Amino acid sequence: MESVTLILRDAGMRRTGPRQAVLEHLMESDYALSHQELENRLEGRVDRVTIYRILAAFEDHGIVHRVMDAGGHPQYALCSSSCKGHHHHDEHVHFQCNVCGNTYCLDEVAFPRISLPSGFVLSALDVTARGTCGRCQAA
Ligand SMILES: [Zn+2]
Numbered sequence: 001m002e003s004v005t006l007i008l009r010d011a012g013m014r015r016t017g018p019r020q021a022v023l024e025h026l027m028e029s030d031y032a033l034s035h036q037e038l039e040n041r042l043e044g045r046v047d048r049v050t051i052y053r054i055l056a057a058f059e060d061h062g063i064v065h066r067v068m069d070a071g072g073h074p075q076y077a078l079c080s081s082s083c084k085g086h087h088h089h090d091e092h093v094h095f096q097c098n099v100c101g102n103t104y105c106l107d108e109v110a111f112p113r114i115s116l117p118s119g120f121v122l123s124a125l126d127v128t129a130r131g132t133c134g135r136c137q138a139a
């Protein structure tokens with residue numbers, strides 16, 4: 001697994017305590033985290049405005065991508081190493097669990113190709129599957 005220091009260095013960002021803390025929590029989680037979840041986990045260590053700024057900067061530097069949950073709230077997940085700056089390549093299926101509400105990045109699931117009518121140009125494709133995640137299914 002890539003270290004926090006390496007990810008920040010590759011993105012051209014200076015390592016600060018708050019940035020490191022936010023990144024560590026995103027790396028530890030196997031599902032995407034909302035701003036609120038990060039705020040709860042970092043309570044007393046990093047304030048909410050700083051978390052907002054860090055997430056925006058991480059998105060600008062190709063470290064995290066945003067996924068909207070069913071209620072339209074953004075969740076943040078780590079990018080693949082092919083994301084650089086504003087050019088994100090997070091073409092993978094996202095899975096939203098109806099039970100726990102978590103959103104997972106499924107890198108190993110085949111991403112569909114779609115053919116468009118002539119004259120249409122694709123700039124982004126989001127695929128979100130919904131159902132029950134493995135953890136909830138097993139519970
Ligand atoms: Zn990305």
Ligand SMILES: [Zn+2]
Binds near residue numbers: 097137
């Ligand atoms: Zn679940």
Ligand SMILES: [Zn+2]
Binds near residue numbers: 092104106
């Ligand atoms: Zn993702």
